Amino acid sequence: MSNKIKIEVRDVNFWYGQTHALKSVNMDIYENNVTALIGPSGCGKSTFIRLFNRMNELIPKVTYEGRILLEGQDIFAAGVDVVEIRRRVGMVFQKPNPFPKSVYENLSYGLKINGLRDRDEIHERVIQSLKDAALWPEVKDRLKQSALMLSGGQQQRLCIARCLAVKPDVILFDEPCASLDPISTAKIEELIEQLRKTYTIVMVTHNMQQAARVSQFTGFMFLGEVIEFAPTDAIFTVPRNKMTEDYITGKFG
Amino acid sequence: MIGKKTEQTLGFASLFLAIGLAVFSLGIMIYFIFAGGFRVISWEFLTAVPRESMTAGGVGPAIVGTFYLVAGAIIFALPLGVACAVYLTEYSPKSLVVNVIRMSINNLAGVPSVVFGLFGLGIFVKFLGFGVSALSGSLTLGILVLPQIISASQEALLAVPQSMREASLAVGATHWQTVKKITIPAALPGILTGVILSIGRVAGETAPIMFTAATFYTRGFPKSWLGEVMALPYHIYALMTEGTHPEAQTQIAYGCAMILLALVLLISLAAIIIRQRQRAAYEQ
Numbered sequence: 001m002s003n004k005i006k007i008e009v010r011d012v013n014f015w016y017g018q019t020h021a022l023k024s025v026n027m028d029i030y031e032n033n034v035t036a037l038i039g040p041s042g043c044g045k046s047t048f049i050r051l052f053n054r055m056n057e058l059i060p061k062v063t064y065e066g067r068i069l070l071e072g073q074d075i076f077a078a079g080v081d082v083v084e085i086r087r088r089v090g091m092v093f094q095k096p097n098p099f100p101k102s103v104y105e106n107l108s109y110g111l112k113i114n115g116l117r118d119r120d121e122i123h124e125r126v127i128q129s130l131k132d133a134a135l136w137p138e139v140k141d142r143l144k145q146s147a148l149m150l151s152g153g154q155q156q157r158l159c160i161a162r163c164l165a166v167k168p169d170v171i172l173f174d175e176p177c178a179s180l181d182p183i184s185t186a187k188i189e190e191l192i193e194q195l196r197k198t199y200t201i202v203m204v205t206h207n208m209q210q211a212a213r214v215s216q217f218t219g220f221m222f223l224g225e226v227i228e229f230a231p232t233d234a235i236f237t238v239p240r241n242k243m244t245e246d247y248i249t250g251k252f253g
Numbered sequence: 254m255i256g257k258k259t260e261q262t263l264g265f266a267s268l269f270l271a272i273g274l275a276v277f278s279l280g281i282m283i284y285f286i287f288a289g290g291f292r293v294i295s296w297e298f299l300t301a302v303p304r305e306s307m308t309a310g311g312v313g314p315a316i317v318g319t320f321y322l323v324a325g326a327i328i329f330a331l332p333l334g335v336a337c338a339v340y341l342t343e344y345s346p347k348s349l350v351v352n353v354i355r356m357s358i359n360n361l362a363g364v365p366s367v368v369f370g371l372f373g374l375g376i377f378v379k380f381l382g383f384g385v386s387a388l389s390g391s392l393t394l395g396i397l398v399l400p401q402i403i404s405a406s407q408e409a410l411l412a413v414p415q416s417m418r419e420a421s422l423a424v425g426a427t428h429w430q431t432v433k434k435i436t437i438p439a440a441l442p443g444i445l446t447g448v449i450l451s452i453g454r455v456a457g458e459t460a461p462i463m464f465t466a467a468t469f470y471t472r473g474f475p476k477s478w479l480g481e482v483m484a485l486p487y488h489i490y491a492l493m494t495e496g497t498h499p500e501a502q503t504q505i506a507y508g509c510a511m512i513l514l515a516l517v518l519l520i521s522l523a524a525i526i527i528r529q530r531q532r533a534a535y536e537q
Contacts, residue, residue: 053423058415060347087425097416100439110424113434159420166424 012066036215090168096155098147133161153184173203289507308501318482325391334402362400367460390466405447409440
């Protein structure tokens with residue numbers, strides 16, 4: 001288990017208009033580990049994860065303060081290129097959202113918009129990403145077909161591949177299995193376990209078993225606060241906070 | 254009291270009656286136009302210039318003139334309208350000013366077309382000095398359908414799921430790349446639907462071109478964007494209100510109406526084919 005801290009979250013507050021959605025959040029995200037965020041609906045975990053690639057800024061009337069240091073660099077600082085942050089911090093969304101383009105174009109898109117022109121290199125990276133996302137055997141004969149023809153689970157792995165293609169450092173998973181069946185879910189979990197060797201992963205999940213299975217660190221959030229953050233083993237066996245214990249044992253949530 | 258089954262039957266029956274009535278009126282209209290116009294249609298009618306005070310010859314210049322006006326209006330209004338819609342949906346902050354702009358555009362769609370004609374006369378014909386010409390007419394018609402194209406494009410852009418934009422931004426695309434490569438292509442079928450409707454509107458309008466582009470008679474085919482043109486809707490109007498041979502003229506008017514319908518269908522068909530291709534590329 002790596003002890004190097006990849007991302008430091010320091011005193012982050014976040015508001016939607018008047019609503020205080022995140023309250024003085026602090027957290028360390030460790031490199032090459034999976035950090036899971038759990039908590040009941042509306043506790044702020046999605047808001048929190050979307051800070052890491054500054055996706056919340058698409059919503060009007062949001063304000064925030066505090067710092068998020070990605071390898072020591074504050075991603076909110078003036079002059080930071082948000083586009084480059086989003087390339088370095090990839091994201092896989094709750095519902096598979098492939099582009100209505102071919103399987104191949106879904107992956108080459110990110111490469112082209114980031115300025116890659118060499119067709120051989122694009123080809124190589126598209127295929128490598130599909131392999132890394134464990135999708136290659138299923139799509140190798142249908143690269144030209146629309147991505148919308150794939151099953152939900154395949155689409156989600158395509159979205160993971162799309163994210164891998166641009167070589168991020170960190171990958172955010174926002175409830176990646178929320179709309180998938182158990183078999184597809186198992187495949188994604190297996191994949192996340194593999195990806196952790198190369199990437200730092202932060203994932204939001206509603207499923208506590210999933211957090212226990214795939215993560216090394218877990219943060220329990222409630223009403224915009226991080227109630228407890230600890231190694232996953234600890235949080236699921238000896239939670240220090242009464243509220244955490246009640247949540248993971250299913251007394252509320 | 255009537256039973257719920259009877260009520261359902263009555264409900265369906267009235268819906269059926271409504272659609273029947275709509276189809277019937279449309280059918281009747283097409284029937285009369287074709288029945289009236291069919292006899293005068295010939296190769297000469299389609300390609301020749303009018304002769305003997307409009308009672309013989311053809312309406313070739315009017316067909317070409319209408320084509321000029323429609324093409325010019327769409328070439329002008331489509332890029333402008335799409336650009337406005339993109340700005341309003343993708344870029345403008347959600348503010349009071351933008352809401353007012355949006356409302357004004359919607360209201361502009363309700364302005365009577367003769368007002369656009371007067372506007373075109375003032376701006377294009379007089380002020381900019383384009384004279385009564387195909388150019389002035391095209392621009393006037395373009396402005397006339399601009400609100401329609403903007404509204405349709407806005408609807409189409411708003412219908413593109415936010416998740417598509419997020420997916421693009423999440424791989425490091427800029428806002429502009431996202432708009433250009435993801436949002437507009439995804440909205441294109443909807444935008445083209447707006448264009449198809451606009452084509453019908455532009456081809457059929459008479460009032461906006463009366464003072465800006467159309468003339469009753471030209472000796473030959475239109476040669477320049479800066480010349481007056483004959484146009485089918487105006488020609489129909491002229492045939493029915495002026496001249497000294499009402500019977501012969503009425504027949505020709507029907508013929509023109511038929512050609513106008515066919516022309517709109519033809520141009521729309523082109524747009525429909527492009528739209529289908531686009532959809533197929535997206536959904537296969």
